[in-house]
Amino acid sequence: MRHASNHSMGVESTWAHCREAFINGNKELLINLRKQLKYNDLSSANITEFFTAITVTMMSTSTKRDWAVGRSHVSPLSIGVFYLTGCFFICLAPGGIYAEPLKDTFTHAAMGTSFEFTLYARPGDTGTDDIRRIAEEAFDIVDDLDNRISAWKADSQISYVNRHAAEGPVKVAPDIMDMLLYCRKVNRESGGAFDITVGPLVACWGFYRGEGVLPSDDVLQESLAAVGMGHVILQPADRTVSFTRPGVKLDFGGIGKGLALDRAARALRAHGVKAAALNAGTSSILAIGAPPGLKGWRIQIHDPYRPGHCLDEVALCDASLSTSGNYEKFFEVGGKKYCHIFDPRIGKPVDGMLSASAIAGTATETDALSTAFFVMGEAGVRAYCRTHKGIRAIMVPILENGKPMPVRIGFETKP
Structure with missing residues (x-):
């Protein structure tokens, strides 16, 4: 019995070192600790298998009894293992080891792609229903933005601008003006490499129709004449947009998804979400x-x-x-x-x-x-x-x- 108890304490001590070594990325120390647990047959590079072996060791009968009996301030042993793009970790809490924190992944179709939000539950959440409601609220924000800036939706604010800005100034919402000003800033700082007026080129090369074509020089030059932020006149004080010529089209395809993620993240943070991964396609x-x-x-x-x-x-x-x-x-x-x-x-x-x-x-x-x-x-x-x-x-x-x-x-x- 004493031998079993000493083994438990030894594993417990080694586990504490393992936890610290893994969090700090100290692979050499992990390999040495692995040897202490007598798993010398494992490849030194296979850290995932190593931690799985530690899990098995910690789940021994004597270890479970030692943690569950005689340490009333420590919860019964339960180790959670989570994989993300090849990354492996053990979830630990102050005062003991606990199951993997609650998380869930939610998907939503918008902006011509699939948005996927992975959220960890907040302290105090007893399930994933609460974070599901938060994710749905964030998706609503994405949809609202899409409905306002999509050049593919006839009733969007940007479609209205594209139809009428060559006729005269068109008033836009404050956040749309901010977005246009930011696009102009990136356009200038990138030497014209980023340009939200590139739509006519996309069209003449056939990408809007889903079939590529080689345009003639005349067609290419005609399309190129309508491209350039110099054709977009912004009046921030009046919040108006106008075009210098017909044929100019705004398209936020190169920035809209990023803006949607930022707005979704702002909502999640406001609800107390501390850990989440949000992706757009x-x-x-x-x-x-x-x-x-x-x-x-x-x-x-x-x-x-x-x-x-x-x-x-x-x-x-x-x-x-x-x-x-x-x-x-x-x-x-x-x-x-x-x-x-x-x-x-x-x-x-x-x-x-x-x-x-x-x-x-x-x-x-x-x-x-x-x-x-x-x-x-x-x-x-x-x-x-x-x-x-x-x-x-x-x-x-x-x-x-x-x-x-x-x-x-x-x-x-x-x-």
Whole structure:
């Protein structure tokens, strides 16, 4: 009996060290601790299997009895295991070990894609019904924004602007004016790489119809003449928008999902949500806090050429990541691929880039910047990040050997 008790105490002590080592990312210490538990047959790199082995050890009869009897201030042993994009952790509470915190994932169709919100329950929640109601409220906010800014909905405020702004000033809501001013700012700071008037180019290349076409030079130049933020006149004091010529069209497809995520996150935080991951399709994800026991949400940028593999991964905490890639929408003519992301300055699809990811504090920023970065290329992005501290990028150019090689930019300035 004494032997069993000593074994329990030894495991308990080792477990405490394991917890601390894992949270701090000390892999070498984890491997040494694994040896103390006599699981030397496990691969030193297989930390997930190692922790599973610890779980089994801690669930031994003597250990459970030792925790449940004679330690009245500690709850009965229950270990929760959660996997997220290859990340493994054990959930721990002050004073003892408890089951994995309640969480749930909710999905909603909007803006031509699927929004997916994963929320952890708040302290005091006894189930997921409360966070479900909060998620539904956040989805309502997304829908409201979509109904107001979608260029695909005839009764939206932006569709009204597109129909009448060439005739004269059109009054818009305060938040729409703020959004337009921000788009103009990013347009200027990116040297014109980000442009919400790119719609005529998308149309002439056939992407709105879902079938790519090579436009003639005359058609291309005619469309290009209607592109450019210089055609959009903003009067913030009067909250009016006007166009300098017919044919100009505003399209928030390159920023709208990010803005929707930010507004949803604001509502969730107002309700006390401390940990959540919000994503809009495959392009943008916003992290609120971090999962229990971790410093951030592990986010992977997938490799389109190798299913199940990733090009890079980062940990996000109260930050956002957006990715633009040439593999999302494209067509081929004569063996050449034409993607749906245009350089609005020349009117042609961007060539030579597989993907561009932006990391910043808000999804509005990253949604706009991922598009801009894809157009700007590595040199332009390096120059941008040097003058915009806190902005990071992961660029994946198309190399001659065909092997994607991610290039990290701005990470050296991140503490």
